[in-house]
Amino acid sequence: MNIKFQLEQAAGVVCKVMYPIxxxxxxxxxxxxxxxxxxxxxxxxxxxNDDIMDKLLIIGRLFSENKGIDQLIHYCTTSHTMKYLILCGKDTNGHYPGDALINLMQFGLDDHHKIIGTRAPYPFIRCHPNLVNKFRQQIKLVDMRGCHNLNKIIETVNSLN
Incomplete structure (x- = not known):
């Protein structure tokens, strides 16, 4: 493990303590x-807080290109009804989990469990490759990164329903 990675991990812990979400x-x-x-x-x-929650299974955030995506894969593949994942809002600078997720869906993993083609700095997935493949086959990703417009997101949800 290199020093840069260890420092970034330590900074992440400090951020969680100083800026809990x-x-x-x-x-x-x-x-x-x-x-x-x-x-x-x-x-x-x-x-x-919107009525659109009647049509959503879950809404959540994603800050990291590794642990966060691992958790997302586990959640999505244990849901037997989920078909669509709408990706919206602002990507996390420095980690770029949105970019990592898009590239995971498009290109998959290499032999070292690294997401192919992403700009994220540590895009290593711990999930078993079979689970990653199940996720890629089961879920249709709708890329609305950068969109903060509630009406456009509601319109997209309604078009999928």
């Missing part, structure tokens, strides 16, 4: 559609 997800009443707001906490709160 208590909200990570909200459950909805839908069955097929999930929304990921990446690092956009205000967007997460705005959507969670």
């Amino acid at each position: 208590p909200i990570s997800s909200f459950s909805g009443r839908g069955t097929e559609i999930a929304v990921c707001t990446l690092s956009s906490i205000a967007l997460l709160k705005k959507i969670s």
Whole structure:
């Protein structure tokens, strides 16, 4: 493990202590559609307070290109009804989990479990490759990165329903 990686891991722990983010997800009443707001906490709160939650299975955030994506894969593949994941909001600078997720869906993993083609600095997935393949086959990713417009997100949800 290199020094840069160890320093970044330590910085991540410090950030969690200094800037805790208590909200990570909200459950909805839908069955097929999930929304990921990446690092956009205000967007997460705005959507969670809207009637669109009746059509969403879950809405959550994603800050990291490794552990976060591992957790996302596990959640999505244990849901037997989920079909769509809408990716919106602002990608986390430095980690770029949105970029990593898009590239995972498009190109998969190399032999070292690294996401192919991403700009994320540590895109190593711990999930078993079979689980990653199941995720890639089961879920249709809707790329709306950069979108913070609630009406456009609602329109997309309604078009998928």
